Amino acid sequence: xSEAFAVATHGLSMRYGSEPALDGVDLRVPEGAVYILIGPNxxxxxxxxxxxxxxxxxxxxxAEVFGLDTASRGPEVRAQVGYVAEQHEHDYGWxxxxxxxxxAAAYYxxxxxxxxxxxxxxxxxxxxxxxxxLSKGEARRLQFVLALAHRPPLLLLDxxxxxxxxxxxxxxFAQLAGHLxxxxxxxxxxxHHIHEVESLADHVGVLREARLVAQMTRDExxxxxxxxxxxxxxxxxPPPELRTATLRRSRAGREVQWTLVGEPDEVTAxxxxxxxTVRDVTPLALEEAALAFLAEEGAA
Amino acid sequence: MMQxxxxxxxxxxxxxxxxxxxVGLSLRREALxxxxxxxxVTLVIAIDIVHGRAATWFDSDEWFVIGLFSFLVPFAxxxxxxxFGPAFLxxxxxxxxxxxxxxxxxxxxxxxxxxxxxxxWQLALxxxxxxxxxxxxxxxxxxxxxxxxxLGSALxxxxxxxxxxxxxxxxxxxxxxxxxxxxxRAENGMARMFAWSGALRWAIYGPYGIxxxxxxxxxxxxxxxxxxxxxxVTIFLWLGAGVAALWAAASRHGERRRR
Amino acid sequence: xxVNLDPNDGRPLYLQIMDEVRRAIVAGTxxxxxxxxxxxxxxxxxxxxxxxxxxxxxxxxREGVVYVQRGQGTFVSPSVRRGAGERRRTLAREVAKRxxxxxxxxxxxxEELVTAIxxxxxxxxKTHE
Numbered sequence: 001x002s003e004a005f006a007v008a009t010h011g012l013s014m015r016y017g018s019e020p021a022l023d024g025v026d027l028r029v030p031e032g033a034v035y036i037l038i039g040p041n042x043x044x045x046x047x048x049x050x051x052x053x054x055x056x057x058x059x060x061x062x063a064e065v066f067g068l069d070t071a072s073r074g075p076e077v078r079a080q081v082g083y084v085a086e087q088h089e090h091d092y093g094w095x096x097x098x099x100x101x102x103x104a105a106a107y108y109x110x111x112x113x114x115x116x117x118x119x120x121x122x123x124x125x126x127x128x129x130x131x132x133x134l135s136k137g138e139a140r141r142l143q144f145v146l147a148l149a150h151r152p153p154l155l156l157l158d159x160x161x162x163x164x165x166x167x168x169x170x171x172x173f174a175q176l177a178g179h180l181x182x183x184x185x186x187x188x189x190x191x192h193h194i195h196e197v198e199s200l201a202d203h204v205g206v207l208r209e210a211r212l213v214a215q216m217t218r219d220e221x222x223x224x225x226x227x228x229x230x231x232x233x234x235x236x237x238p239p240p241e242l243r244t245a246t247l248r249r250s251r252a253g254r255e256v257q258w259t260l261v262g263e264p265d266e267v268t269a270x271x272x273x274x275x276x277t278v279r280d281v282t283p284l285a286l287e288e289a290a291l292a293f294l295a296e297e298g299a300a
Numbered sequence: 301m302m303q304x305x306x307x308x309x310x311x312x313x314x315x316x317x318x319x320x321x322x323v324g325l326s327l328r329r330e331a332l333x334x335x336x337x338x339x340x341v342t343l344v345i346a347i348d349i350v351h352g353r354a355a356t357w358f359d360s361d362e363w364f365v366i367g368l369f370s371f372l373v374p375f376a377x378x379x380x381x382x383x384f385g386p387a388f389l390x391x392x393x394x395x396x397x398x399x400x401x402x403x404x405x406x407x408x409x410x411x412x413x414x415x416x417x418x419x420x421w422q423l424a425l426x427x428x429x430x431x432x433x434x435x436x437x438x439x440x441x442x443x444x445x446x447x448x449x450x451l452g453s454a455l456x457x458x459x460x461x462x463x464x465x466x467x468x469x470x471x472x473x474x475x476x477x478x479x480x481x482x483x484x485r486a487e488n489g490m491a492r493m494f495a496w497s498g499a500l501r502w503a504i505y506g507p508y509g510i511x512x513x514x515x516x517x518x519x520x521x522x523x524x525x526x527x528x529x530x531x532x533v534t535i536f537l538w539l540g541a542g543v544a545a546l547w548a549a550a551s552r553h554g555e556r557r558r559r
Numbered sequence: 560x561x562v563n564l565d566p567n568d569g570r571p572l573y574l575q576i577m578d579e580v581r582r583a584i585v586a587g588t589x590x591x592x593x594x595x596x597x598x599x600x601x602x603x604x605x606x607x608x609x610x611x612x613x614x615x616x617x618x619x620x621r622e623g624v625v626y627v628q629r630g631q632g633t634f635v636s637p638s639v640r641r642g643a644g645e646r647r648r649t650l651a652r653e654v655a656k657r658x659x660x661x662x663x664x665x666x667x668x669x670e671e672l673v674t675a676i677x678x679x680x681x682x683x684x685k686t687h688e
Contacts, residue, residue, distance in 0.1 A: 034608050055386045057556035066306065074555040079309040079393035091382045091389065094326065106318035107392045110307045152307065174603045181599035181609035199564065199572060199607040219571060280664045283569030 006031045006154055006186035007052060011061035014047050021047040022058065023210040029188055031066075034180070034200050037190040038290045039207030045190035046086050048207075049156045053078055065154060079108070082147030086158040088139040093132025097125050097142055101149070108150035116149035122175050123168075136163035144172055148179055155187045161196055169196060176200065194287040201286065206293040214261075214293050218286065225289040226264050229280035230256045230271060239274040242267065247292035259284070259292045309393045316402045323377055323406040330376050334414070338421065349429045363441060366418075370411060370445035371452040375463075377407035378456045383553070390553070397554035404453045404546060411449055415442055443535050450542025458549030564605055572607055576615035578653055581624065584635060585650050595625060595633040 007029035014022040021044035029035045037045050050056040051063050054074035063070045065077045092100055101120070105111040120127065123141040134142065140163045147155060155176075161169045177200060179185065189197050204221050206214040216224075225247065232254055238246075248259040256276070260267050268278050284292065381389060381403070390396055455462045562579045564572065583589040595601075598616065602609040616633050619625045624646075627633050662672040 032610070050386060053391055054556055055390060071555070072557050075309050075393050075395050076306070078391060079307045083391055085386065085391075091387050092380065094380055099325070103318065103322055106314055107310045107394065108307070109310055150307070153305070170606065173606045177606050177609060178599050178603040181602050199605065199611075202608055202610065222569065222571070279666065282664070285569075 004031045005029060005064075006033070007035075007063070007065055007188060009048070009051070009061060009063040012048065012051060012058050012063060013060040014044065014051065014056065014058045016047075020044075020210040022051075024061070025207070025210075025212045026215075027063075027205060027212065028215060029186060029203065031186055032184055033203045034187045034197075035189070035203040035205060036194070036197055036201040036286075037188060037205045037207060038192065038194060038294070039190075040192060040294060044207055044210050046158050049083070049158055049188070049190060052156065053081065053083060080153045082150065082152035082155045084140070084143045084147050084155075084157045084160050086162070088136050088143065088163055090131045090134075090139055090142070093130065095131050096127065097129055097131060097134075098127035100131055100142070101127070101145065104146050105149070110152075111150045115151070116145065119145040119148055119175070122171065137165065137168060140164055141168065141172070144175075148175075151179075151183045151185075153185060155185055157187065157189045157191075159191055159193075160189060161191065161193050173197065173200060194290055195285070198286040204286065204290065206290055208294055221286070221289055222283050224261050224263060225259065225284055225292060226267070227257060227259045227280075227282045227284055227288075228267070228271060228278055229282070230258060230276040231279055232256050232276045236275060239270055242270055242274075248295050255279075259289075312398070312402075315394055315399065316405060319399075319402045319406040320409055323403060324410055326380050327376060327407075327410060331414070338418075342421075342425070345425055345429070363444070366415065366441055366445055367448045370415075370448040373407060373411050373449055374404070374452040374456040377403065377453075383457065384460050395555060397550045400457055400550040400553050401546070404450075404457070404550070407453070408446065408449055411445065412442065415445055440535075443539065447535070447538035447542045450539070450546050454542065454545035454549040456549075457546070458552055562601065562605060564607070572611045573615040573618065576601075576605075576607075576612060577619055578650070580615070580619060581646055581650050584624070585647050589635050591635055591637045593635045594631075595635065597632055 005028055007027055009025055009027040012022050012025040012027070013020070025044070025048065027037075027048065037048070039045050047056060051058050052065055052070055054070050054077065057071065066080060068077050068080075070077050090100070092103075095103065101116060105113065105116070119125075123145055125138070125142050125145055129138075131139070131142070140160070144160070147157070160172065164172060173196065176187070180187070180200075187200075189201075191197060202218045204214070204216060204218060205212055214221075227248075234254070236256075238249075238258075242260060242262075246258065246260060248257075250257045264281060268281065271278055381387070383389075389399065392399065394402075455466065459465050562576065564575050564579075568575055580589070580595065589595075595616065596604070598609050598612045601607075601612045605612075616625065616627070620627055620633070623636055623638065625633050626636055658672060658676075659669060662669070
């Protein structure tokens with residue numbers, strides 16, 4: 001039984017000059033998921049989204065959105081997508097916000113005018129202002145309106161919180177949560193402001209140095225990425241089979257704090273078998289767990 | 301599965317209509333400038349009519365101005381649009397080559413409207429001035445203007461920095477032409493090297509040149525029989541070249557299909 | 560109904576929501592037949608995935624704490640008063656579980672924790688006299 005995927009990439013690879021942005025990435029975003037794509041700047045998150053919209057052509061691999069090949073059926077794919085780009089400057093600086101909204105509406109037969117008016121209200125977009133005169137935050141809010149108003153089955157949000165102050169951020173994500181309740185939507189959020197979207201996420205993907213180093217449900221992450229506080233004897237060596245599961249390790253005297261990936265029961269047994277005393281087992285918040293994946297491996 | 305509930309892409313007709321609306325909106329400022337200029341010219345002509353010097357205005361040809369104007373309109377149409385890179389335009393659910401062509405078409409519609417207004421203005425003035433045998437822009441110039449518009453659109457769409465290319469090429473030809481003149485028309489190797497300027501002159505003033513294109517001048521040529529063949533062929537050549545260049549330029553923005 | 564989610568709580572969000580509902584019932588803020596906030600409302604208020612809220616409500620329905628009226632929303636079960644004692648015991652057990660976990664984390668055992676609790680409770684009684 002195969003799950004229906006809203007987004008599926010197969011060996012996606014993309015370079016900018018000699019710098020790889022994506023290296024053999026196999027994204028799997030199930031339908032209806034809220035998928036957080038985590039990674040430091042320049043890790044290729046934006047590139048992945050641009051490939052999905054066919055704004056960039058990958059050097060290798062392919063991508064599918066709702067089963068549609070993104071390269072050969074670009075317009076159909078884009079009809080299913082609401083996109084909030086990373087940059088906030090809008091091309092049509094000379095248009096008023098109201099005119100731009102009506103312009104976008106012409107391209108999406110599924111545009112909900114009533115909902116668009118409601119979104120304008122919620123996000124406080126001033127329709128008479130020229131787009132070129134908007135501040136970063138206002139431009140971002142306008143992008144939200146444009147992306148949500150046609151109730152697309154897939155939302156691609158690239159650093160959506162960027163440029164928004166905390167109050168507006170909360171309002172934006174609250175609106176997104178409400179939107180999800182009304183419309184069956186798959187959301188992919190690329191961000192490094194993790195804790196704001198933590199409560200919305202049910203899937204996580206970690207992109208580090210162009211590779212997808214982790215991809216799992218939020219529940220699985222919570223269960224398997226765990227910090228162990230150990231008391232170890234002098235000269236203790238960690239068991240070799242656990243080295244590959246290591247995410248983060250710090251040491252103070254005879255106490256070692258180790259973040260490992262794996263089923264806790266199994267890992268605890270192995271640690272105990274290697275001579276360590278497990279004092280504490282702490283599940284990690286999403287942000288900490290993600291940071292563990294991004295940290296240098298084997299840092300002592 | 302999603303398949304049954306996929307959102308539809310917009311209809312071609314709606315896309316074209318919206319482009320016509322938005323291009324018209326984006327050219328408002330330019331249209332205002334043109335109206336002001338025309339107003340000033342009207343005033344000057346009116347003064348001349350009153351002083352009985354009207355005839356001088358109606359025996360010159362504006363074909364060059366119309367040709368240049370049509371060639372430059374695409375620069376105005378695409379000035380407010382980011383053509384290269386991840387622009388909003390390319391994130392829309394429309395085939396990108398078709399969308400570029402739709403915008404070009406929208407600009408053409410407004411160009412034709414502007415030219416029609418210009419012709420009417422000319423006729424009105426001619427009637428008012430009472431000048432006999434006033435030569436106005438021949439209707440056939442519309443096709444010539446279209447060809448120039450297509451070429452200009454191809455330039456703007458196809459190149460990141462069309463102005464640089466344009467000025468650079470013009471500058472180079474000017475330099476070559478000057479050198480050609482300076483060296484005289486001697487049959488030495490040096491002079492033949494600068495014959496490129498001659499090619500440009502042929503492109504403009506030759507039997508299939510732009511001059512013929514815009515003014516259908518050949519109809520007024522002395523040698524009627526031989527000359528009437530030139531104009532339809534010229535139109536065909538230039539329109540064909542325009543369409544081909546535009547198609548190539550628009551394809552540069554087309555969807556990135558499988559390699 | 561005020562719901563607070565603790566970001567540092569390692570438990571799945573839907574369990575936290577369920578606990579909050581039970582807490583409200585035990586405290587009397589939510590009474591029998593009272594409506595719960597709609598999935599949409601609660602999701603927007605807490606900024607959580609609506610599916611999480613749905614999951615919480617469904618689990619509560621399975622436990623008989625709430626019932627769903629189609630088209631109307633989710634309501635607290637009428638039998639809630641009768642099960643109050645049971646609910647209090649469940650809640651107490653949840654709180655104790657967390658306290659015990661915290662204690663173990665700090666290297667304390669259950670006995671030490673119980674002694675500390677008893678001392679504190681006695682101290683509270685004294686200050687209230």
